[in-house]
Amino acid sequence: MNIGDVSRMTGLPAKTIRYYEDIDLVTPLRSENGYRAFRETDLHKLAFLGRARALGFTIEDCRALVALYEDDSRESASVKHIAEEHLSKIDDKIAQLQSMRATLAHLIHACAGDHRPDCPILEDLGADITK
Amino acid sequence: MNIGDVSRMTGLPAKTIRYYEDIDLVTPLRSENGYRAFRETDLHKLAFLGRARALGFTIEDCRALVALYEDDSRESASVKHIAEEHLSKIDDKIAQLQSMRATLAHLIHACAGDHRPDCPILEDLGADITK
DNA sequence: CATTGACCTTCCCGTCACTGGAACCCCTAT
DNA sequence: ATAGGGGTTCCAGTGACGGGAAGGTCAATG
Numbered sequence: 614m615n616i617g618d619v620s621r622m623t624g625l626p627a628k629t630i631r632y633y634e635d636i637d638l639v640t641p642l643r644s645e646n647g648y649r650a651f652r653e654t655d656l657h658k659l660a661f662l663g664r665a666r667a668l669g670f671t672i673e674d675c676r677a678l679v680a681l682y683e684d685d686s687r688e689s690a691s692v693k694h695i696a697e698e699h700l701s702k703i704d705d706k707i708a709q710l711q712s713m714r715a716t717l718a719h720l721i722h723a724c725a726g727d728h729r730p731d732c733p734i735l736e737d738l739g740a741d742i743t744k
Numbered sequence: 745m746n747i748g749d750v751s752r753m754t755g756l757p758a759k760t761i762r763y764y765e766d767i768d769l770v771t772p773l774r775s776e777n778g779y780r781a782f783r784e785t786d787l788h789k790l791a792f793l794g795r796a797r798a799l800g801f802t803i804e805d806c807r808a809l810v811a812l813y814e815d816d817s818r819e820s821a822s823v824k825h826i827a828e829e830h831l832s833k834i835d836d837k838i839a840q841l842q843s844m845r846a847t848l849a850h851l852i853h854a855c856a857g858d859h860r861p862d863c864p865i866l867e868d869l870g871a872d873i874t875k
Numbered sequence: 876c877a878t879t880g881a882c883c884t885t886c887c888c889g890t891c892a893c894t895g896g897a898a899c900c901c902c903t904a905t
Numbered sequence: 906a907t908a909g910g911g912g913t914t915c916c917a918g919t920g921a922c923g924g925g926a927a928g929g930t931c932a933a934t935g
Contacts (some may be wrong), residue, residue, distance in 0.1 A: 615882075615883075617881090617882065622874075623873065627883090627922080628922065628923060628924090629921080629922065631884095631885095632921070636921095643913060645929085646884095646929085646930060647883080647929080648882090648883055648884080648930080649884090657870070657872070657873075660870075660871075661870050662871050664869045665869050668844050668848055668869075669841070669844045669848075671920080671921090672920075677829060680868050681866065682869070682870055684861075685863045686861065687863070688858065688859045688861065689855055689858060689859075689860055689861060689863035689865075690859065691848065692842070692855065692857075692865050692866055693852060693855045693856075693863070696848060696851065696865055697852060697854050700848050700849060700852060703844055704845065705847065706892085707841045707842065710800070710834055710837055710838045710841070711838065713798075713800045713834055714834050714835065714838065716799060717799055717830065717831050717834065718831060720827065721824060721827050721828060721831060724823065724827070725820050725824075726821045726824035727819065727821055728819045728820075728821065729819065730815075730816060730819065730820060732812075732818070732820035732823045732824070733811065734820075734823050734827055735809070735813050735823055738792050738796050738799075738809065739791075740787075740791075742753060742754065742787070742791045746911075746912070746913065747912075748910095748912080757893085757894080758892090759890085759894060759895085762914095763894095767892095777901060777902085777913095778900080779911090779912055779913080780912085780913090797892090800893090803891080803892065832883085
């Protein structure tokens with residue numbers, strides 16, 4: 614299989630697949646013409662990576678997850694631990710975004726949004742720090 | 745005022761302030777010794793920028809907001825527009841994170857997290873795409 | 876046989892908003 | 906004289922790719 618086929622099948626851009634090879638996440642063979650030759654296992658691993666990335670795992674998390682995936686003597690606790698750490702980071706981000714969202718929504722609500730210059734949003738951002 | 749004072753007063757790292765000068769968000773004067781000499785207006789603008797960044801506005805948004813802040817003939821609608829666009833991007837991000845969170849929480853819940861290798865998380869990530 | 880067009884290759888730069896670090900200068904106090 | 910705590914510039918790195926150039930390869934067509 615060439616990179617285009619793998620790209621179509623996994624939904625990953627060819628650029629991304631080449632990048633994953635670059636950082637040693639996959640190691641496809643090479644055909645005589647120099648093209649990357651992907652095996653079933655490469656395809657499978659790339660699909661795995663695509664799904665893990667879609668869940669927001671970092672590349673390094675993905676590397677660890679793949680290693681566990683291929684380790685028959687893994688303990689599911691190791692996997693769960695990585696997932697839980699990640700979940701907690703997601704929760705942090707959500708909380709931060711919701712806090713921003715609340716402030717912003719409040720300011721937007723207070724702003725007339727008309728042709729006049731008076732604007733509570735700018736007033737808030739420009740509050741004097743020396744007071 | 746030197747950069748250290750401004751850093752303390754605004755809470756922005758000195759590195760960040762230098763970066764903001766680099767991209768022309770602020771233009772402090774220079775003392776004879778080559779040190780940056782910040783005026784009240786610079787301080788004020790940097791505080792503005794810090795707050796806007798804390799609300800998640802991009803640097804380019806900040807540039808536009810500062811311009812509006814300094815424009816007496818602005819229309820509050822312009823400000824509100826920027827803020828609403830930003831709010832909608834925040835909402836998109838929150839939605840995406842919550843979707844990840846839901847999937848992830850579900851998988852974590854299904855995983856025993858013990859010494860055995862069986863793991864629904866890895867099973868999900870490794871699902872066969874050819875089927 | 877030549878050409879077209881779709882594929883593939885490597886390589887390098889750009890993204891975003893900084894952060895770290897090196898190498899160096901300046902100022903004040905001891 | 907020295908020590909420390911400022912300040913300066915410049916370069917490189919971050920994460921996870923994406924864009925685009927310059928060129929090689931392959932299958933099908935005129």
